[in-house]
Amino acid sequence: MRSDFEQFQSRHIGPDRDERDAMLKVVGASSLGALIDEAVPARIRLKKPLDLPDGESEYHFLRELRETASRNQIFRSFIGLGYSDCITPSVILRNVLENPGWYTPYTPYQAEIAQGRLESLLNFQTMVRDLTGMEVANASLLDEATAAAEAMTMLARVHGKKVDGIGGAPQFLVSDSCFAQTLDLLHSRAEPLGIEIVLMPNELLDSVEFGERVFGALVQTPDNGGRVLDLRAFIARAKNAGVLVAVGSDLLALTLLTPPGEIGADIVYGNSQRFGVPLGYGGPHAAFFATLEKHVRQAPGRIIGVSVDSQGNTAYRMALQTREQHIRREKATSNICTAQALLANIAGLYAVYHGPQGLKRIATRVHAYARLLTRELARLGFRQLNDVYFDTPRFEVPGGVQAVGQIVKAAQELRINLGYRMDNTIHVALDETVDESDILALLQVFAAGAAVKTVAFDRSTDTLAPAFPSGLARTSPFLLHPVFNTHHSETQMMRYIRGLERKDIGLDTSMIPLGSCTMKLNAASEMLPITWPGFGKLHPFAPVDQAQGYQQIFREIEKTLCEITGFAAASLQPNSGAQGEYAGLLVIRAYLKDRGQSSRNIVLIPSSAHGTNPASAVMAGMHVVIVASTSEGNIDVADLKAKAVEHRDRLAALMVTYPSTHGVFEESIQDICAIIHEHGGQVYMDGANMNAQVGLTSPATIGADVCHINLHKTFSIPHGGGGPGMGPIGVAKHLAPYLPGHPIIKTGGDHAIPAISAAPWGSSSILLISYAYMKMLGGDGMTDATRYAILNANYLKSRLEPYFPVLYTRENGRVAHEMIFDLRPLKQVSGIDETDVAKRLMDYGFHAPTVSFPVAGTIMVEPTESEAKDELDRFCEAMIAIRGEIQSVIDGKADPKDNVLKNAPHTAGMVTSDDWSHAYSREQAAFPLPFVRASKHWPSVGRIDNPYGDRNLMCACPPVAEYA
């Protein structure tokens, strides 16, 4: 018997039965089933419903999940290796990480309604810049190892010439004491691009030869055993040889140590996790990436910059977007478009809350405990091996293997994980949470492997002030900007966070109809578990037997994804959709190589594809051949066939999005896949639009061999204001052996490709959100979510079609889960363009749809299943009213330059100004429809000058005078 608790499905899906019936009448379909039959071609429909359990109520699910969480054993972690336990200040936990105002917004493309998080990300960039001693920082990358790989490819671009190869492959020198996950990713990324990685031992850094093929080098300090390196001589010699240098480092350590930027580094990268972000069994965390101004155009990832608005006031925006894949495609600087905005915001706010003095206090305290531990362990006979260390001393174990065994046993009894090393030494990575009880426990553990069993603990720390050798000790100040020196009481901090949040539109304000982005509900019950200690406090490299709760959840998610996609196996490692694409292509590449078909390296990509597709293909060492689209927006099958035939000996894969980026279920998809297979290629399906497939059709049914699934679209992970995301891949049986491995924890198949992410299961903690979605909706609920997404889209289409032409539909007029409205004809007669419409929607309280993707001059609308009819109707009323405003321009009733659209958005300052010279009224500007008055969201700045921001690049907090 099913429980009599309220079912989650009715909470997740917006329209109730009455609304559904009313909407079906408008779209002219006799039933929901009939509408689906018209929208989705019969030949690709699943023959039977998903074989998945029924949905559980929220209450039941959370009760069971607590049981599962209790199967994770939370040991005290001293493992380090890029991940440190830390304290998330409660004011940040409650007001940011657990707050839909911060976790539901999208990437800040519509900057006027995103000033809060843009300011916060600018704080993050300023903090990274100051602590690393560099000139400019980006708004975060997916993880530390990815940042290192991006550093390598960026240095290759900057260096330019040598990458073409002078008598052999270009070489990249890498210190062998980087984290193992960093080394693995560097290998994985270098090989397809023809870069040769040359390992150099730390001991020999100062005598390493820079051959003429060497374009760059990467070193890490503190290194994987906690040793702080003196890199001055190495970097100076590298510079002399024309070799560029990237340095991996640790933000907390850099409060006390000379930043790499002060000794000549070209790039500094690392993980900002220990600034208040939970371990979460591997993520999500924000990697940081800083460089020099002269290299900024080659830098990967998003960069927030300062510009001015229509009123001449300071305003923030994303700068230099021309570097990104949606513009440069196969020439992009990187395929990564997701950042880790939410986590970068937490790290930035952690620095705002603690300020420079607070951070230095925390670092000094951790360092003092490390020295205390060293002193006391010396009395037990353990020699510390790092000549300089910050928070991680490393100890020789005189008793050898046997003594290490005794230490392991004692540590397990006290529920402690240590940094056991291949050479029978042990490193102990301390962190912000350390206190005397930890030191006592550690002494007890080490005593088990010592000759001297007990000594009196000397807790005095008088002699333990930081004493780094001159040259290694930081002397420069940092975080001098007032924002880092103001909000140090909880009241101030709470109000600062709330003040930022208020400026932004998230799903807690109104629907976000972004096509291709799938802004569905991120339910509170899905979000709750991510901050439970049973999930949050696990180190990613903890022994797997301590993570049985997580492991069970991973297996269930994999099984569910396989049932939904029709595939045989899945990997949960990729941290974004683009990373999933890259992983999928490397899997295909490895499979072809195993079959002696390495020469197959051409990827066919339709012209309408998302820009990440060609960018990922190039990273995977493939050559891109573009396939044309027909005027109906479908793939041109004749062109596809011609190109498949032409390249039949070199064809590796087709990358195809389904339903297409034009929002249509293409009839010919199975023929398309058959053509590719016939000519020896594999089919990669971009799962961006998976939410229109779940339960109705599947990648395997249409003929794909591998696909990624954007969990942050289809499976309810929030967009976090620009990340995190997750992009697991599913593969057919023949590709399963190649799924990504990991150098520390075993994952993947028997012939696993190297790691794609720093952590074995990517951003594990947010997998819980998708898990909750799957469990609470069940097979039927997830299928209904798909049906209602299609209903909502076709409802919007029916209501808005009389006002704005819809670019592409099926022959019977049905769209899938989203649609493109063509604004170009209106622009021709009115001069009003897609940007004007996007900005004017802000005055009505809405976030714009996707602008100019995949077709310039259009907007793409995706309502998702979570929006109820009344919100859809408000959006339609706003769009219809805007159409009227455009008509006024066409009819000459409104000035072509000075009108409500061109001047949008209107701030409170603008409409209350004593100086109002426009021909339209203030009321028309700010309250164009009655519903707007009820809950007005005021854009905090006027329209932002984009060219100004790119011409006058400034990527850190502006001086205070400019806030006036």
Next chain:
Amino acid sequence: MAYPDTLKYTKDHEWIDLSGDNGKVGITDYAQQQLGDVVYVELPEVGAKLKQGQSFGTIESVKAVSELYSPVTGEVVEVNGALKDKPEAVNKDPHASWMVVIKLTNPSEKSGLLDAAQYEALTK
């Protein structure tokens, strides 16, 4: 904007102002209109050797990036550094905003360039 008769043009929307064996190169009014607000121009070093049709740099607007193609074969003998600080000049006065001066090594290529009327016809 009219296309000056004193300039020669290419189908890639560059113009070249020939004077002896040197030519000043820029992009046309049509090209800048297509790009929109120009925010950055990336130019080669003096001494760079170019083939006809080869990319010598990139030009970025807020919404697009384009390659710049050399109308002729030759060597870059001068680069307009002022565009680095004032890229918007390309929008304001495209036919006066030269980017590089190329010393032609194959002057016979001159005859293949378009005149103003031919180019204008191409943009219709």
